[in-house]
Amino acid sequence: MTDASILTARRATLRARLAALGVDRGTVAFPGNGESPMNYRDNAYPFRQDSSFLYFFGLSRPDLAAAIELESGHSAVYGDEGDLDDIIWTGPLPSLASAAEAAGIGTVKPRAAFAPDLGKAGTAHWLPPYRADTLHELAAALGMAPDAVNSSASLPLVKAIVGMREIKDDAEVAELEKAVGITVAMHKAALAAAKPGMTEAAVAAIVTREAISGGGGLSFPVIATTRGAILHNHDHSRVLAEGGLFLLDAGAETVSGYAGDLTTTFPIGRRFDSRQREIYDIVLSAGEAGCAAAKPGRPFLEAHLAAARAIAVGLASLGIMRGDPDDAVAAGAHALFFPHGLGHQLGLDVHDMENLGERHVGYDGAGRSEQFGLSALRLGKALKPGMVHTVEPGIYFIPELIARWKSERKFETYIDYAAVDRYAGVGGVRNEVNRLVTAVGGRTLGPAFDKSAAAIEAARG
Template sequence: TKNGQVLHNHYHGNTIQEGDMILCDTGAEISSGYAGDMTRTFPVAAQFSNTQRELYQTVLNAHEAAIAALKPGVRYKDIHLLACTELAKGLTEVGLMKGDPNEAVAAGAHTMFFQCGLGHMMGMDVHDMENLGEPYVGYSDTLKKSTEFGLKSLRLGKELEAGFVITVEPGIYIIPELIDRWKAENKCAEFLNYDKLESYKSFGGIRIEEDFVITENGADLLGKPVAKTVQDVEDIRKEALQS
């Protein structure tokens, strides 16, 4: 989709234009039946615009911070909040947020941009066993699923264990309707720059997603690495447009 701010968008009637970004969320299944789930976001043009590049790098920084924190015994909810803080830091640097990033995340201000969870369990289904009920699959007797906006969409919160197969997929989604609603309520105004947000209403969304298996000491990437740095993505786009 070119409307990356719409999660799981099923409308395919758009015309791709210079300046758009494409968000491609791809599921795959190997011969044994196990699933994969990967997302990349790339520009239609040969390069990201300056605004796109800034927010793409912010998502990538959050992605890498979350990956570095993966290991047994760590609650995935805490890794989610770590990624949220990294997003808030980057968004503060570009002027869309303000104030202390940790306080902003505690207040839920980051959910203006990241309304969903960092990832989910994966197995023979892309969202493994979740039809049984997310509270049974992603949570435990000692950690209950939140009802707060943002956290209520975190499918996996419990402590990671060796052998878990999970996704890591932070994103930034700029939703015009949400901007209007929160601005009318003056919600989290101490952390959000509503004036600048107005100029981002047509931005869309960015997500970077990879799959990992938790090991005894950390985590291993599943599958071959796929380009995700700004430079590598732009190199691929330049080559594609020259062919």
């Protein structure tokens, strides 16, 4: 668990940031997560504490809540000590009182007191809930209709927390390095083991084994697919066939809750064929362009556009695109091949703080562009040292999208559809790295992992 001194300092900083935003009275409510039933109450999904709760209170056990009184700065945790009936099932756990003390909190109240205390608080401040249990508890405690709980969530609280969590301190960077390290091991295990004739499920199992062996688990459901052009394909039923590409997008979560998120694309056989290799090298160059442009003081939107430009230039060298690459990117023609965003923040959530609302998390209060492609970019704001984000360009040949654009003769100035058809068999290629923004630029987190085509082929034996 994070040190009491760090947690106490974070709560004090939150109070100071709220005061600077004109909020200095009332109670900040942090309902923790409970168990979440999969198909009946006693068969739950793996427990995951709310990330802001972890950040400020450090306690990862179900059915807790916490509150900070803004006038006094006093913090309290609400929860119940296990009794003998619980211990029979869970074994003895450290007492909640001692766990709270280790988090720098002296006051522990029964869990049932949280809602009445909140009802009496005068002014209450809360984050928009993303779980129904939390929504219902807040609605009842605040005497509100459930629909009103999200719309009345505290914008200053969202802004104050985004301002803190977006900058990772040294201890957090060390945890992220650990998460990326386990994630690299997951990807290297797949590179070493995936063979023609195996199922996608067997590769997903190898990858998952590494994540669990790391002590934590997965940071999101594994994408292990022979059909990389289906962006979020969680189906694992296909058999790996010689000649195709395999796309793995998977990450580990550490015991403390920090996430890694990498994507690797490799040949199912031992070598890329010439077209696969051409597309693969363009994706790598787009990643390099994105990393070079992701630096402090510059909007991440510029890094996205730099990667898009590298894709347009690279595809023009193959005759797939044509015309001025800057004009093509400005028009959005490259999005036929690169229809998603270049990256997102990474931290206690794999899409860090996404529950707090993208407008404030990814765009400093502005919003996404409506242009196809850019409309899928989660992160557009100016970068600051200490931010952690992914860079994950891809090139995909999505048959349905190509057919639609071709029938509409869309962007024919910039796209040669006959050449597109010649490369359609490549399917999908994505490469993803995790980056820390530094004072002068950025650096890739985790142990060295050479993604050059030669190194990938060497890893395939």
